[in-house]
Amino acid sequence: MVKTKTIFYCSNCGADSPKWIGKCPNCGEWNTYVEEVVAKTASTSHSALHGADKSNARPILLHDITSDEEPRIDMGDGEFNRVLGGGLVRGSLVLIGGEPGIGKSTLVLQLVLRLEGLKTLYVSGEESAHQLKLRADRLNHQNSECYILSETNLEQIFAQTRNISPDLLIIDSIQTIYTELIDSSPGSVSQVRECSAAILKYAKENGVPVLLIGHINKEGSIAGPKVLEHIVDAVLQFEGDRHYLYRILRSIKNRFGSTSELGIYEMRRDGLREVSNPSELLLTRNHEGLSGVAVAAAIEGIRPFLIETQSLVGTAVYPTPQRSSTGFDLRRMNMLLAVLEKRAGFKLIQKDVFLNIAGGLRVNDPAIDLAVISAVLSSSLDASIDYHVCLTGEVGLSGEIRPVNRIEQRIMEADKLGFKRILIPQNNLKGFDLSKVNIEVVQVRKVDEAFRVLFQ
Numbered sequence: 001m002v003k004t005k006t007i008f009y010c011s012n013c014g015a016d017s018p019k020w021i022g023k024c025p026n027c028g029e030w031n032t033y034v035e036e037v038v039a040k041t042a043s044t045s046h047s048a049l050h051g052a053d054k055s056n057a058r059p060i061l062l063h064d065i066t067s068d069e070e071p072r073i074d075m076g077d078g079e080f081n082r083v084l085g086g087g088l089v090r091g092s093l094v095l096i097g098g099e100p101g102i103g104k105s106t107l108v109l110q111l112v113l114r115l116e117g118l119k120t121l122y123v124s125g126e127e128s129a130h131q132l133k134l135r136a137d138r139l140n141h142q143n144s145e146c147y148i149l150s151e152t153n154l155e156q157i158f159a160q161t162r163n164i165s166p167d168l169l170i171i172d173s174i175q176t177i178y179t180e181l182i183d184s185s186p187g188s189v190s191q192v193r194e195c196s197a198a199i200l201k202y203a204k205e206n207g208v209p210v211l212l213i214g215h216i217n218k219e220g221s222i223a224g225p226k227v228l229e230h231i232v233d234a235v236l237q238f239e240g241d242r243h244y245l246y247r248i249l250r251s252i253k254n255r256f257g258s259t260s261e262l263g264i265y266e267m268r269r270d271g272l273r274e275v276s277n278p279s280e281l282l283l284t285r286n287h288e289g290l291s292g293v294a295v296a297a298a299i300e301g302i303r304p305f306l307i308e309t310q311s312l313v314g315t316a317v318y319p320t321p322q323r324s325s326t327g328f329d330l331r332r333m334n335m336l337l338a339v340l341e342k343r344a345g346f347k348l349i350q351k352d353v354f355l356n357i358a359g360g361l362r363v364n365d366p367a368i369d370l371a372v373i374s375a376v377l378s379s380s381l382d383a384s385i386d387y388h389v390c391l392t393g394e395v396g397l398s399g400e401i402r403p404v405n406r407i408e409q410r411i412m413e414a415d416k417l418g419f420k421r422i423l424i425p426q427n428n429l430k431g432f433d434l435s436k437v438n439i440e441v442v443q444v445r446k447v448d449e450a451f452r453v454l455f456q
Contacts, residue, residue, distance in 0.1 A: 008033040009189035014225030027226075036184040070256055073168070073209065076114035079265060079274045080107075083236060083249050085257015088168075091207040092256065093200050095174075095229065097214040097222045098238035103247055103267060104213050105172055106135065107238060110271045112170060113141035120145065121166035125152040125176030125186075139271045152186060154179040154195050158202065166208060171199065173213040174228070189225045196231050229253065240267075244360030247272065251301075260301035279305040279417055282359040288387045292379030296371030297392040297410035297422065298363050304406065304413040306390055308358035309368060311375035316352050327357030328372065329364070336373050336395060343399030344448055346377060367404040369395035370423065373447060374454055383455050388420040391450070399447050403428040415439040423450055 008017045011034050015026035023030050072087030081087050088094070098104045105127070112120050113136060120143065124132060129148045136142075147164055151157055154177055161169065171177060177195045178186040185191070196212070203210045212232065214222050222229055229235050234254045240247040249263035265272040283295065283306055292311045297304065309328075316322065325333045333355055340346050353376060357363055370393035378385050392410050393401040403425045404410070414422045415437040426445040434441055444450040 006035060006037055007190075008035055009225070011189055012226065014189050014193060014227045034189070036188055036190055073115075073118070075111050077111055077274060078276065079249060079263030080111060083251050083254075083257075083261045083263045084234065085254060085261070088209045089233070089256045090209055091203050092233040093196075093203050093210050093212065093231070094234045094236065095212045095214050095222065095232040096236045096238055097216050099216060102238055102240060103265075103272060104238050106139070107247075107249075107265070107272055108170055108172065108211055108213060109135060110139050110141065112146055112168070113139060113143045115143060115168065116145075118145065118167045119147070119164065120168045120170065121147045121149060121161060121164055122170040122172070123149045123151060123157055123177075124172045125150070126173060138269070141271075152176050152178060154198060158198075161202070161208075169199075169203075169208055169210045171210065171212045173215060174199075175215050193225050193227055196228050200231050239362075241360040246275070246278075246360055248361070258301070262300040262303055277305075278303075279307075279413060282307050282361070283417070289384050291382045291384045292375055293387075294371040294375040294378065294385050295387070295390040295419070296363075296368035297390050297414050298365045298368050299406050299410065300363070300365065302406070302409075304409040306413060306417060306419075307361060307363065307368070309371045309375045310356045310358055311372070311379045312352075312354040313348065313376060313379040314352045316350050321348075321350060322352040322354070324353075325355045327360070327362045328355055328368075332366075332369075333372065335397070336369055337376065339395055339397060339399055339447070340373050340376065343446070344377075344451065346380060348376075348380065351380065366394040367392045367410070369393065370401060370447070370450060374450065377451060377455075381455065385454055386421070388418075389423070389454065390414045390419050390421075391423045393423065393425045393444070393450075395447060401425045401444055401446060401450065408432050411437055411439065411441060423453060 008020050010024040010026065010032045012029045012032045013024060013027040015024055017033060020033050024032055070089045072089055074087050075081055096104055112122055129150050132148050149160055174192060174196060175187040178191050179195055182190050182194050199210055216222055235252040237250045237252050238247060239250060245266050247265040247267055251259045251261050253259060264275040264278045266275050294309050295306055296309050298307055323334060337348055337353060341348055355372065371391045373395060374385060374391055392404055394404055396402050407424060407428050411422055419439055421440040421442060423442050423444055426443045442453055444453060
């Protein structure tokens with residue numbers, strides 16, 4: 001008879017304890033410990049799951065290891081390839097997380113249906129084969145070598161992989177998969193940890209890339225133990241406001257590429273469409289004569305695009321003025337308002353200030369600071385900014401405009417979209433040849449100089 005014991009796991013970090021405790025000593029979170037019944041056979045080797053032999057790995061000298069680039073699989077999607085660093089590496093384990101209904105399963109199924117000549121096994125623990133067929137018909141793509149399996153038992157999944165020998169394995173989602181070696185419910189800390197470790201072993205030993213779809217919790221991080229993110233080779237976050245059409249695929253961790261890459265999609269009835277030039281979709285260019293709008297030359301990862309920053313400033317009705325920001329860090333906006341009041345002399349202490357990044361995007365690039373304070377001042381003065389002008393620059397606490405990176409790409413993107421003038425920080429060109437562009441470049445040193453150029 002298999003002996004069992006009760007262990008308490010932290011649902012945030014995966015730390016275990018023989019008894020319940022209120023505050024996790026590892027991550028510091030409160031009330032995160034959950035009770036699970038674990039069999040002593042849980043430590044059994046994962047080789048029993050998929051019939052693999054014991055590893056014969058031997059130490060290798062560092063200089064004997066070849067540094068050739070990993071062969072990659074073209075996924076047939078330029079945005080997805082960009083985020084992965086050029087394609088999917090064989091034997092890699094990629095985790096895709098996102099809010100419910102944001103389009104994770106649609107994105108992965110769309111990728112699978114485009115992969116002609118690649119045998120794929122799509123394991124769904126949440127939807128039936130009939131539901132997946134209806135979604136595939138809506139996407140208008142066909143793949144003659146796409147196998148569908150509605151199963152949540154890990155042992156059965158590995159049995160089917162031995163029969164089919166797929167070139168690509170999809171697990172939707174990892175929180176629904178369970179193994180019989182663990183006496184706890186699917187989605188628990190121990191089940192997610194053991195199942196992901198077994199899937200990783202299968203991927204590495206057979207050279208089969210695996211895409212895992214994962215749930216997120218209310219804080220926005222991947223649900224389950226933190227060790228899940230450590231196990232996988234890449235973590236991709238699929239995000240966006242479901243009230244808008246645009247979705248962003250962001251790389252949080254990538255062992256085979258850069259984590260500064262970004263993919264943008266447009267949600268449509270027939271699936272997700274790649275957005276190769278996001279600037280043209282994010283700019284409406286119909287704000288001529290309207291105050292409170294400034295165009296910023298931003299960069300996410302290594303990708304430049306122009307976005308509209310919109311602001312509304314009004315007299316406060318309540319004793320405490322309102323400060324609201326959508327798509328921009330609220331604390332940074334408060335800092336910029338303090339700079340605007342102290343260094344430029346504009347009193348906003350009795351004003352409500354609302355800020356919005358158009359298109360439903362969330363931008364973390366500090367180079368849009370200049371556009372933010374310009375939009376706020378434009379709304380406060382009720383004076384419009386010329387819609388042929390865009391701005392870029394980080395604003396410091398002393399009111400100076402600090403240099404930003406990749407200034408050449410920002411200027412060329414503004415020139416490509418037909419802007420006539422761009423304001424940039426002083427001494428930020430670093431030998432850039434302005435004869436290559438047909439846009440006027442104005443260098444400013446402080447915020448008051450920028451305001452004189454914009455509102456003269």
